[in-house]
Amino acid sequence: MDHIDELAKAFARLPGIGPRQGKRFVYHLLSVPSAERTKFSELISSLGKEVRQCPECMRFYNGTTAMVCIYCSDTRRDDTQLMLVEKDQDLAAVERAGTYRGRYFVLGGVLTLSGKGAIREKELIRITEKRLQGNLSEIVLALSATSEGEHTSDRVRELLAPYRNHLKISELGRGLATGSELEYSDPETLRAALTNRKES
Numbered sequence: 001m002d003h004i005d006e007l008a009k010a011f012a013r014l015p016g017i018g019p020r021q022g023k024r025f026v027y028h029l030l031s032v033p034s035a036e037r038t039k040f041s042e043l044i045s046s047l048g049k050e051v052r053q054c055p056e057c058m059r060f061y062n063g064t065t066a067m068v069c070i071y072c073s074d075t076r077r078d079d080t081q082l083m084l085v086e087k088d089q090d091l092a093a094v095e096r097a098g099t100y101r102g103r104y105f106v107l108g109g110v111l112t113l114s115g116k117g118a119i120r121e122k123e124l125i126r127i128t129e130k131r132l133q134g135n136l137s138e139i140v141l142a143l144s145a146t147s148e149g150e151h152t153s154d155r156v157r158e159l160l161a162p163y164r165n166h167l168k169i170s171e172l173g174r175g176l177a178t179g180s181e182l183e184y185s186d187p188e189t190l191r192a193a194l195t196n197r198k199e200s
Contacts, residue, residue, distance in 0.1 A: 008022040008026045010022070011025045050062065051063055057104045057106055058107075077101055079135040080135045081137075081138050082127075084140065085107065086149070097187040100140075105120075107143075107152065110152045111151050113148070128167075132167070139167055157169060
């Protein structure tokens, strides 16, 4: 077995990483002291043991004794709003903007026009029904301004159609440029997009 090629292929399976970049990672690891490689492998192997997935918002957080993450356990947050984002990094970007104080749900991806991809449909229905028993009145679609983001938004609207009598569904305003991903948007742009959100 060629360990260099095998590890390069493993890196290349990560989002946004190609074969050449994967190989660069391998050669970098070979050039650092073995203690650094050991630390790196320990961090990867302990990831599953020390990181949990919140059953409420589905984001990953550092495992503690808490059964839900800091955002879901914070009683000062607004229970009337539930923001749907594609991935954990998008949630972090919205938090950095500092404008939104409601609840979150991480869809776990997007749907492509060719039928690829998946989102957490069952979990979304479960948490929507649970929060509707509380004060939930608005779902904010905070998805990337891309064709995949729009396609995913359409699917989410279909899933939430039975609850439209009780829910307003809004989407981020066009402070976001078409084609932009939420994760890479600056705080000011996100604040504008959130402030200018419109019912959809």
